[in-house]
Amino acid sequence: SAVISQKPSRDICQRGTSLTIQCQVDSQVTMMFWYRQQPGQSLTLIATANQGSEATYESGFVIDKFPISRPNLTFSTLTVSNMSPEDSSIYLCSVEVSSRDTYGYTFGSGTRLTVV
Amino acid sequence: GENVEQHPSTLSVQEGDSAVIKCTYSDSASNYFPWYKQELGKRPQLIIDIRSNVGEKKDQRIAVTLNKTAKHFSLHITETQPEDSAVYFCAATLNSGYALNFGKGTSLLVTP
Numbered sequence: 110s111a112v113i114s115q116k117p118s119r120d121i122c123q124r125g126t127s128l129t130i131q132c133q134v135d136s137q138v139t140m141m142f143w144y145r146q147q148p149g150q151s152l153t154l155i156a157t158a159n160q161g162s163e164a165t166y167e168s169g170f171v172i173d174k175f176p177i178s179r180p181n182l183t184f185s186t187l188t189v190s191n192m193s194p195e196d197s198s199i200y201l202c203s204v205e206v207s208s209r210d211t212y213g214y215t216f217g218s219g220t221r222l223t224v225v
Numbered sequence: 226g227e228n229v230e231q232h233p234s235t236l237s238v239q240e241g242d243s244a245v246i247k248c249t250y251s252d253s254a255s256n257y258f259p260w261y262k263q264e265l266g267k268r269p270q271l272i273i274d275i276r277s278n279v280g281e282k283k284d285q286r287i288a289v290t291l292n293k294t295a296k297h298f299s300l301h302i303t304e305t306q307p308e309d310s311a312v313y314f315c316a317a318t319l320n321s322g323y324a325l326n327f328g329k330g331t332s333l334l335v336t337p
Binding site for chain 2: 151152154
């Protein structure tokens with residue numbers, strides 16, 4: 110299955126600043142998904158990123174706050190803009206993997222963001 | 226959109242006992258139902274999944290059952306071990322290309 114390298118693994122940021130999270134996949138994938146996991150909570154989908162087009166955002170998430178880039182089929186970035194303490198969460202990228210032998214969704218290792 | 230409900234939110238069992246976690250989904254078009262285990266500070270890891278054309282799937286101590294008519298699916302862990310302690314998430318999705326929709330999670334504690 111695909112291997113995702115996500116970075117940074119963690120960061121502590123000042124409010125009002127921005128952080129860009131990167132995900133690199135070791136194979137080409139059509140869709141990349143970005144999730145937020147608040148402390149002790151489940152995974153909430155932020156947006157779906159398709160190469161060559163604008164990301165599709167879920168209700169409650171907007172492009173100005175969470176701009177996403179998808180320049181090619183192996184890479185994506187999520188930026189958390191103008192951060193506030195409420196943005197403190199774990200952010201994860203995910204891809205769907207489909208081959209002759211395997212199918213599933215795999216996740217990056219996550220970025221633990223603390224906003225102070 | 227798809228809504229996935231998961232119960233219970235916490236579950237405590239003695240080592241060797243069985244654990245069952247249940248999920249319901251709202252969209253009858255959903256056709257893929259994975260279960261993830263997430264240990265503290267780690268990413269979710271797929272432990273078992275089932276497609277809508279199958280009623281049951283088993284992998285050693287872990288099994289998943291699916292009732293399409295009732296729109297619910299369950300995770301069964303037999304002969305639980307302390308290392309099974311983690312948070313378990315169910316999820317559902319439509320066809321390929323769609324994101325997973327997750328339940329709220331079940332914190333499983335297996336006591337020796």
